[in-house]
Amino acid sequence: xxxxxxxxxxxxxxxxxxxxxxxxxxxxxxxxxxxxxxxxxxxxxxxxxxxxxxxxxxxxxxxxxxxxxxxxxxxxxxxxxxxxxxxxxxxxxxxxxxxxxxxxxxxxxxxxxxxxxxxxxxxxxxxxxxxxxxxxxxxxxxxxxxxxxxxxxxxxxxxxxxxxxxxxxxxxxxxxxxxxxxxxxxxxxxxxxxxxxxxxxxxxxxxxxxxxxxxxxxxxxxxxxxxxxx
Amino acid sequence: xxxxxxxxxxxxxxxxxxxxxxxxxxxxxxxxxxxxxxxxxxxxxxxxxxxxxxxxxxxxxxxxxxxxxxxxxxxxxxxxxxxxxxxxxxxxxxxxxxxxxxxxxxxxxxxxxxxxxxxxxxxxxxxxxxxxxxxxxxxxxxxxxxxxxxxxxxxxxxxxxxxxxxxxxxxxxxxxxxxxxxxxxxxxxxxxxxxxxxxxxxxxxxxxxxxxxxxxxxxxxxxxxxxxxx
Numbered sequence: 001x002x003x004x005x006x007x008x009x010x011x012x013x014x015x016x017x018x019x020x021x022x023x024x025x026x027x028x029x030x031x032x033x034x035x036x037x038x039x040x041x042x043x044x045x046x047x048x049x050x051x052x053x054x055x056x057x058x059x060x061x062x063x064x065x066x067x068x069x070x071x072x073x074x075x076x077x078x079x080x081x082x083x084x085x086x087x088x089x090x091x092x093x094x095x096x097x098x099x100x101x102x103x104x105x106x107x108x109x110x111x112x113x114x115x116x117x118x119x120x121x122x123x124x125x126x127x128x129x130x131x132x133x134x135x136x137x138x139x140x141x142x143x144x145x146x147x148x149x150x151x152x153x154x155x156x157x158x159x160x161x162x163x164x165x166x167x168x169x170x171x172x173x174x175x176x177x178x179x180x181x182x183x184x185x186x187x188x189x190x191x192x193x194x195x196x197x198x199x200x201x202x203x204x205x206x207x208x209x210x211x212x213x214x215x216x217x218x219x220x221x222x223x224x225x226x227x228x229x230x
Numbered sequence: 231x232x233x234x235x236x237x238x239x240x241x242x243x244x245x246x247x248x249x250x251x252x253x254x255x256x257x258x259x260x261x262x263x264x265x266x267x268x269x270x271x272x273x274x275x276x277x278x279x280x281x282x283x284x285x286x287x288x289x290x291x292x293x294x295x296x297x298x299x300x301x302x303x304x305x306x307x308x309x310x311x312x313x314x315x316x317x318x319x320x321x322x323x324x325x326x327x328x329x330x331x332x333x334x335x336x337x338x339x340x341x342x343x344x345x346x347x348x349x350x351x352x353x354x355x356x357x358x359x360x361x362x363x364x365x366x367x368x369x370x371x372x373x374x375x376x377x378x379x380x381x382x383x384x385x386x387x388x389x390x391x392x393x394x395x396x397x398x399x400x401x402x403x404x405x406x407x408x409x410x411x412x413x414x415x416x417x418x419x420x421x422x423x424x425x426x427x428x429x430x431x432x433x434x435x436x437x438x439x440x441x442x443x444x445x446x447x448x449x450x451x452x453x454x455x456x457x458x459x460x
Contacts, residue, residue, distance in 0.1 A: 040269040040353050040382060041374025068354065070380050091384060093323065093354035121381070122354055123270050124298065124323035143373035143396065144271025150300050152270060152351070154321060166373065172402055173429070199403070 015129055018097035022104060022132025029109035032218040033117060034211075035095075035131050037155060038139035039148075040121030043165040045073045046198035047139055047207075048116055052080040054208055059113035059215060064103035066095040066120045073118060082116075083107060094126040095119050100133075113215050123152040135160040135214060142166040146176045149183030156184055161192040163207060168197040245359055248327035252334060252362025259339035262448040263347060264441075265325075265361050267385060268369035269378075270351030273395040275303045276428035277369055277437075278346055282310040284438055289343035289445060294333035296325040296350050303348060312346075313337060324356040325349050330363075343445050353382040365390040365444060372396040376406045379413030386414055391422040393437060398427040 026033050038044045045065075052061050063077035063084045074086035085103045089095065100117060107115070117133055119126045136159040140148055143166060149156045156162070162184055170177070177195075184191065192210055196203035256263050268274045275295075282291050293307035293314045304316035315333045317325065330347060337345070347363055349356045366389040370378055373396060379386045386392070392414055400407070407425075414421065422440055426433035 039271060039351070039374075040378060041371075067381055069383050070377075072377055072380065091354075093352070120354065121269070122323070122352060124321075124350065124352055125355065141271075141373065143371065143399065144269075147300075147302055148270055151297055151302065153299050169373065169399065169402060172399060 012128065015097045018101060019130035019132040022097055022100055023134075025104060025109060026115070026132065026134070027218070029112070030219050031109050031112050031115055032211075032214045033115040033133040033135075034214070035117045035119060035126075035133040035136045036139060037119050037123075037126050037136060037159065038121060039123050039141075039144055042121070042139045042141040042144060043198050044118050044121070044139050045076050047163060047165060047196070048073075048077050048082075048118060049080040050198050050201065050204055051116070051208065051211065052077060052082045054204065055114065055211065056081040060111060061114050061116070062107050062112050064095075064100060064107075064115065064117045066099065066118060068092075068120060077116075077118075083112070089120060093120060093122050093124075094129050095131060096129045097131055100131045113219060114211060123148075123155045127155045127158050134218065137161045137163060139163045139165055140180070142169045142175045143173050146174075146180040147183075149180065149187055153187050157187045159188065159191055161194065161210065162188070163194045163196055165196055165198055167195050167202060168199050242358065245327045248331060249360035249362040252327055252330055253364075255334060255339060256345070256362065256364070257448070259342070260449050261339050261342050261345055262441075262444045263345040263363040263365075264444070265347045265349060265356075265363040265366045266369060267349050267353075267356050267366060267389065268351060269353050269371075269374055272351070272369045272371040272374065273428050274348050274351070274369050275306050277393060277395060277426070278303075278307050278312070278348060279310040280428050280431065280434055281346070281438065281441065282307060282312045284434065285344065285441070286311040290341060291344045291346070292337050292342050294330060294337075294345065294347045296329065296348060298322075298350060307346075307348075313342070319350060323350060323352050323354075324359050325361060326359045327361055330361045343449060344441060353378075353385045357385045357388050364448065367391045367393060369393045369395055370410070372399045372405045373403050376404075376410040377413075379410065379417055383417050387417045389418065389421055391424065391440065392418070393424045393426055395426055395428055397425050397432060398429050 061082040065073040074084040077084040295303040304314040307314040
């Protein structure tokens, strides 16, 4: 098994180099990009639909959708008003930097303000693969249960923001909101935290403001200038 | 990447050999074993609790619980009345045959009738690793959405039974039951199908009968005798 581990490490570091190249392309274009992670069915695509509908009038959005199979999610993002690229991983359990590079090649990066990369629904594997995005966001959902930070610490530890979705189901399932956030705080105290319902639209304002701040930060092109000066 | 694929294939076939050895031990003990797969939060542990409580008076049960971290699930299974072994994969996204072999070594196999192996919550990776169990069961849940068979075909294709859980949430989420089962039928028409709510207890009778039939089939020891005669 040692040999397998070594080969996988080599693959990972090749991935990291490609992720850096993706980041450089995004920075040069002044395009803020996030990597959206979640279990299957936590509501990544619904959050994207809500986000695109809310922001389409004020900025130019694109979505790169990673799935094992089907074009369903890209179709939903496109219907909401984003430019959308579907990537089928063909069985792979995560997106990697090569797939995102190929997605970026299909988008007019300089003519975009916000790029959302929707990863494969999986709480384990995607956390091991950098994509080059500026922020990672984990979408959790109430019916998954309040024990998830405790049971999947890796994915909760590595993200910049946490969105707890399906708040509208709180009356119908056993879920202790405080217990959930206590687990999050132990792993990742500095992450931005949001409680939303993509079904009703509740709580989305703070999330949208967080995205606007990221877009403003990268739109200036300061990062690209810094990189050239270095 | 070709080299990586070859190494992983070698690891998989070593896993398959160990899975066969696990199966031989289970057969020799006359112990029926199932591998329970699902997304995080679909309700595997709740289904185990319901199952153990319902069957504990008529048979001897054990649970091998696979998780990235914590002892939470084994504690729940033990509280319900099963012998329980927790396996922490330490970051691995699936159980493999070695981990199950180590779990089996901690249980009195000849003194058991039903073994439930609870895999890591993940709709992708566990399907690639045989464990040696007699049946694979996928637990899906209503709030995950009715598109899951279409988006995660591999996990729906490879199982012997499908349990659709959280039926009690149907009034509160958009979920077309027919659309879900149509997707399942296209991938896996012969799978046994169950609709349940582990919250209310609805629909569990058919599921329990299916387990009883498996236990009766393997309890006879016919399989072990066949193996010896071959």
